[in-house]
Amino acid sequence: MMASATIQDALLLFRQSVATQRPLIPTTSATPNPSAKETPLAQATHLQFNLSPAPVCLPLDTPTRYVDSNGAPFDLRSVYFAYSNHQRTIPEYNGLVEQLNAEFASAGISHRVHGVSFVERLELVTWLEGADECARIKPLEGAPATTVDKSISGAPAAGAAGASRSGKGTMDPRLAAVYNGERRMGDRNSILRGIKPTDFSHVRKLSALFLSKKPSNGTSSSQTSLPLNQKPTTRRPDPIILLSPSASSLLRLTNIKSFLESGRFIPPDAPALNSNLNLLHITRIVKDIDPHRPMRFILVEGCEQFKPDYWNRVVAVFTTGQQWQFKSYKWPKPTDLFKHVQGVYVGYRDDEVPEMVKSWGHRVVSTSVDRWRESDASKLGREIPIVTKDVNYRDREAADHIWKTIESNMRTKGWRRDACPTSI
Incomplete structure (x- = not known):
């Protein structure tokens, strides 16, 4: 029963999809369909996880184990929207949240996307991409307190490995315990605890002041270079x-x-x-x-x-x-x-x-x-x-x-x- 609950947990399915680079598809159907097309989030009712051997569909209103600072859980719709826009700036993300909620209101739908703060979004995305721990994620129901971290960090690997080996979407509890003991290797984002890429394009502008290149045949006239006999920027004082x-x-x-x-x-x-x-x-x-x-x-x-x-x-x-x-x-x-x-x-x-x-x-x-x-x-x-x-x-x-x-x-x-x- 615990293994089944683990496989159907929304966050673990989400993390497994990210680890295996399988697409997440908003849809209006509760029945998994490998050839399903993506539906706008304002109209979708379910989220399809295209995992092997068979896709899984969960309602977007499903509460997740990821909670805010007051302990209130975020639903799957809010988690999916936060991850889909994790590279957006804070003003852009907040503007998209308001825009989507306005679409719900104009269509007479009671659904609502709950905005995730910058720190909450950073912790969520870092965990979904392979981090071992996240304080805002509650342990699985029925799991011992001493195994909470293992169930969180090892479940995606166990689920992926078990699904590929058994071919049935279920796993023997003893085998799942073995996989939970494996050490998961993270990518650069999980190791460095960050997801935002650093832009070093400004270094090129600074280096142009110190580097000079003589134009050769075929060189563009717009090439940045300093004149060979550059005049001093300040006037020399007179003795x-x-x-x-x-x-x-x-x-x-x-x-x-x-x-x-x-x-x-x-x-x-x-x-x-x-x-x-x-x-x-x-x-x-x-x-x-x-x-x-x-x-x-x-x-x-x-x-x-x-x-x-x-x-x-x-x-x-x-x-x-x-x-x-x-x-x-x-x-x-x-x-x-x-x-x-x-x-x-x-x-x-x-x-x-x-x-x-x-x-x-x-x-x-x-x-x-x-x-x-x-x-x-x-x-x-x-x-x-x-x-x-x-x-x-x-x-x-x-x-x-x-x-x-x-x-x-x-x-x-x-x-x-x-x-x-x-x-x-």
Whole structure:
């Protein structure tokens, strides 16, 4: 009797059908028919299990051993509807439940599908697909409490194996007990306790940012790839050079451009020079940092307009040795300043370097230029003069030495092709 009850149990028949991949067919007939066609659930009255050797039909109103959180059993119709739509999202499933119940009401039928919550649906589908236990499934009537789990997990295998061996749909109780002791092997869903497939399609979109493929013959033009010479997404900051505002400084905004770009020294107070300047831009290729794009250097005489992060972009400070120049700097003490920034002193050739500059150490590079000649000063009204060849060569040599020191210090501080250092 117990074996017969087990074979006719709705949940075990359902689980056996899932395990053997036999179709479940809603129908209007209580008589099993192997060639029966599926009837819409709103009109069906029975569910046909196409098991071997003969199909079995059970009414859709049959209560099952699967209960909700209040202990009320779900009928076979609700269980079948929940499993048929287990891959639907929660809003989609709830919408289909309301739609089906509306069809029942419009047809004057008292049937109703009871919605299953997400957790209840997950537990139900996981058990139907091979899980060993489910707390919401009551044991079979008449089965000992110690054998509840075996009757649940082993019954489908026993029923399938017994039906294929006996050919009669019944099984000897002793043989059923043997089959109930077998360990059922589950699929990946039962082992991982899940049924929802994971969608990794978003990984393809993320990987497209890091993978580049050169198009070959016959390759589609829509192939996702990065350009070979992709431009940086952010603008590179401009390095800053601070000049001394002292009137005794040989290099001011009026003549620094000619000196650093052309290696030509002109007195800062020459009449032909523009004295109404607040800042200058000098463009130069720094091969060891970015050989393809010129860097634009900003030259100013004061730091009044500086923001805090501007100090990370200062690459050189020109000085005459007067400490009042550093009074408004981030590091007002020269010994602290030149630990962070490269210092530059420019004097006349054959003049002694001030003792104050010497005391600041190797972090202040000293160089010299030739004195301006009176014969050259007479030409300033017409054009900027060109000094003699040997003098021009010595001034250019001094400018190159300054640039070499500045660029070396920039590499040390962490200047890169598309970024400046975050601290110096």
